[in-house]
Amino acid sequence: MxxxxxxxxxxxxxxxxxxxxxxxxxxxxxxxxxxxxxxxxxxxxxxxxxxxxxxxxxxxxxxxxxxxxxxxxxxxxxxxxxxxxxxxxxxxxxAPTRDAVSAPLGQRVAVTLPDGSSITLAAGSSASWIRGFRGAQREVTLDGEAYFEVVHDGMKPFLVRSRDGIAQDVGTRFIVRAWPELPQVEVLVQEGVVAFTDSTSARTTAVERRVQLHAGQRGQLDRDGLVTVMTADSAAFSWLTGTLAFADMPAHEALAVIGRWYGVAITVHPALAQRRLTARFVSQPLPQLLDALALALGASVERRGTQITLTP
Structure with missing residues (x-):
């Protein structure tokens, strides 16, 4: 067989x-x-x-x-x-389930987290976290910009991860900014204290580099993982009340914010990109805002639908 x-x-x-x-x-x-x-x-x-x-x-x-x-x-x-x-x-x-929220262009979105803390997302931003904040810490991952009002819990720290930065609450209200056009991640503290460090270094190095930011301070994380501390301008918090305010900000950064706020795409000529802009806009219609920008930057504005171009 x-x-x-x-x-x-x-x-x-x-x-x-x-x-x-x-x-x-x-x-x-x-x-x-x-x-x-x-x-x-x-x-x-x-x-x-x-x-x-x-x-x-x-x-x-x-x-x-x-x-x-x-x-x-x-x-x-x-x-x-x-x-x-x-x-x-x-x-x-x-595998843990994650909850997520995003703010469409032209809108702000506020959400309450499982621990009672709150996030307000700037237009074009998104955030996610493990459902119910299961685990030893409360961790939120952020893309874009958000304002955090945190319920402090000494036994379960609150962390915000954004690009290569980590901000840890020590009982506070603060903003984390991590936009693509920004060279550094920024943390601006309105109230309380935030510990700020980078997430790419070894744990011991990151702890050694950790900087505590107090109310009224702004921290910028550079490419080497070091935090530079400076004074925070109150204009940075104005978007929370529906106002756009810029204090000596590079034009390309301000225009990116305006584009997300109004849901339009703004292209700026390189010759104008680094000009500084100080301005305040309160619920202005887009055409009026563009006229004001043209005057402030010495620019010509061309608009085709949602595509806007600024040239010298």
Whole structure:
């Protein structure tokens, strides 16, 4: 008697059918749908099938060896598939669920966090956190700019991660700014104290570089992971009350803020980009604001729908 040990041309030809086959395919696809009871039943059916389809052959050592080898390969495949299936299911059970919020262009969005703290997102910003703040700390990941009003908890620190910076609350109200056009992440403290450091250095180095910022101070994180401390301008908090205020700000930074505020794309000529802008706008219609900008920067304004260009 001869046992054909040639591999099938179909990759699924030797896969078991039924619930175990579903478990194998689910493990491979990363979306398990079979219950533990169904998997156990599949194991019993697989064992019976192997015993039925792989009889021991008497009188042929080579055939018996081939049968034994194939049976072993079946079990190895089955065990590996079930392990993969179990790991995929465990990963889904253990991976924490994250909540997220974003502010569309032209809008501010305020949200209350699980601990009672609050975030106000500037237009075009987004933030996320682990649902329920499970774990040893309360951590928020930020893209853009947001104002934080934190309920202090000495046993469970509150951290904000933005680009390569980490701001840790020591009971306070503060802004974190991490816009693409900014060379550095910034933290501006309105009330209380914030510990500010970088997130890319080794832990000991980051702790050594940590700087405490107090009310009225602004910290800027440079490319070397060092924090420079300066005075915070109150204009930085004006957007919270619906006012755009700029105090000696580079034009390209101010125009990026205005673009997000009004939901338009503003392109500025390089010759104008570094000019300084000091201005205050309170609920002004966009055409009037653009006229004021043209006068302040000595620029010509061209508008096509939501595309605006400023040239000398």
């Amino acid at each position: 001869t046992i054909d040990s040639t591999s099938s041309t179909s990759p699924d030809a030797d896969l078991p059918s039924g619930a175990f086959g579903e478990a194998v395919r689910a493990a491979a696809s990363g979306s398990p749908t079979v219950s533990a009871l169904e998997t156990e039943q599949a194991w019993h059916r697989l064992r019976e099938r192997i015993d039925r389809e792989m009889p021991v052959v008497v009188g042929s050592i080579s055939s018996a060896t081939s049968t034994s080898r194939r049976r072993t390969e079946w079990w190895r495949f089955a065990a590996a598939a079930l392990l993969a299936f179990g790991a995929a299911g465990a990963w889904r059970r253990l």
